[in-house]
Amino acid sequence: MTAQSLNNDSTFVLHYMKAMGRAVTIRVMLHLKGVKYTNKVITAEEVAADRAALPFGQVPVLIETKADGTTLELGESLAIEHYLAEKFGWLGSTAEEAATLKSISLNIYFSLYNNCFVAKTPIHEAIADPTSAFNTKALPLFIATHERWLLKNGNNGHFWGDKLTYPDLTMLHWIRLFEGLGVKLDEDGPIKKVEKTVKAIEEWKGKYEAFHPFSSIDAI
Template identity: 25%
Template sequence: MSNYRLLYFNIKGKGQLIRLFLHDHGIEFTDDTVPDDGWAAIKPTLPFGQVPAFWDGDFSMVQTAAIMRFLSRKHGAYGTNDTEKAQIDMAYDGVEDFYVRYIRFIYDDFAAGKDKYLAETVPESVLPTLQKLLMRNKNGEGFLVGDKISFADYHLFQFLDALMDLSALACLEAFPVLKAYYERIKARPNISKFLASDLNQKRTFNGAGH
């Protein structure tokens, strides 16, 4: 029986990476959400005053990347050697750069900037770079690094899933390698089951209504 507990807002956001990892690996955990009126009391109790927060029994931590690396080391999803670990770190951080810009756009410029983001930023900058990154490993026919899924793959999938929610047709049709990758990860049995669950379906990607 797992003693894992995740605390996050009742959205997908950064907590979704951790959920995807745990569901995909068939690991039981408690998926707790911050109560609507409870954040002011919870925030001061957490390092850096932020979520996602994660517990493994009495041990607790925050920072999404740190949590993902912790879980990956424990459950064999961090490459097979130091070179693969470095490539996974690089891929995760590269996706994170794009994700941070996406979040900034969502919260600061969504209404006015959506059309330009989908028409220019995504097809001209984001997706070409990500597809090129994916194709560095076996022409993009497997995972980002090596022969096994890593925590970087969950980040890339979650980001692509958020973009697809913005506009499925505008995103992946012109990038067949990236689209095939997205569909492969989405079809993994435990991920597919989780994504189809009522709990997941009710959550938006962020707190801005998307």
């Protein structure tokens, strides 16, 4: 599988609110790759007023205009991330590698999303309670699972090989989100090493803090 980005003359418009929210990893991908893109701010009120104008009646929505003038309109944040990860060369070089890297990213996402935003107990309360299911079951299992993957790859700050791939960006998002919510991670552990490694890449161009999950496009 060859990265489509090698001959990428596309421009992108991302429709989402000012907050990073569910669009943060998409915005990070566009920024790190250095492509031409625009943040089109859409409010919750505008979404509610005309849901039929959006693929699934919600945002984010990515519109890509290719060099030949054709366009792609894509909804659902994870689908957008998967598309850009493949297009920009962050899903390995074979179908097997792509499937594996997607599976790691999806496990990170669903393991944490389900415990942060779907669970009955508010995440702030779960984090503050050392006896909560989050602290005694979900978080230890998550850490053990992904430390195993990272150690298998040599504990070099990447999930796969020696360069940036999609799971690295997924993990970075959740590390920053978790720590913003009060979760304490081992500073010397393999998971924090992912954060330190990705933070150090030059492609941020000094904008690392601007792309925090709790930030907004005003900081970009």
